Amino acid sequence: MRQAQHLALAALALSLTPTFAVAERNLVPTLDRSFDVCPDRPAEPVWMQEIPLRQAYQRVLVQDIYRAQNLERVVEIGNCDCATRFPSWDAAEATFRERYASDERWEMLQFSDAYNRRANAARPAAQAICDAAGNW
Template sequence: MIRCGIDITFVTLALVLAASSSLAERNLVPSLERSFDVCPDRPLESEWMQNIPLRQAYQRVLVQDIYRAQNLERIVETGNCDCEIRFPSWDAAEAVFRERYASDERWEMLQASDAYNRRANAARPAAKAICEAAGNW
């Protein structure tokens, strides 16, 4: 008899937890809209980057890595973290990609991405300090 009470309590608890977790999951539906707490008017990536075929996504990643490194280094060089400095247009990063890497093989682009990530990671602590002081991190 006691066993039945424990089973009913367990089943009831399981149902309550399942119902509450499904309600919570409904509130966590991802949005495709861009929204940022800091510098909300960031420029969009170029159309070609947004529509690049999956098999060539490494090209998009390289441009993103160039962009990140350029921007973090620019923050450190200028000591300024205004939104226009932190998130400029993508033109400069795309120009570097077209001039230096567009005709490279995939493995060469992956090596370049790695190098730009190392540059960005080296500049990040100083850039973060500057941006936190400006309220833009």
């Protein structure tokens, strides 16, 4: 009886293999970014995209600053149009350059964590505003 069950399972697995292969082939990652919400959002600054891997923590900090600033702005003004939710990177980049660019790696990681906490605190209120606007 057990052998029959094992054979049935093996036959089922073999019959599904082509289906899995086709599904896997359709999940090829792409470098093109497309968004369902606010598809015309600005690209990251070129220097961030080209940053060496050993300095990726700098890019992460700017991304965290950008996210926190934008979610807080949505809550402050009670508006979630695309220009408010995804403005240019200028303000986040300026904050990074003025306050953090000369800091050590460990300091940037701490600031990144702080910006993540700020963004997470603003997220529920921002999400409610953005859901109402259809931009979440």
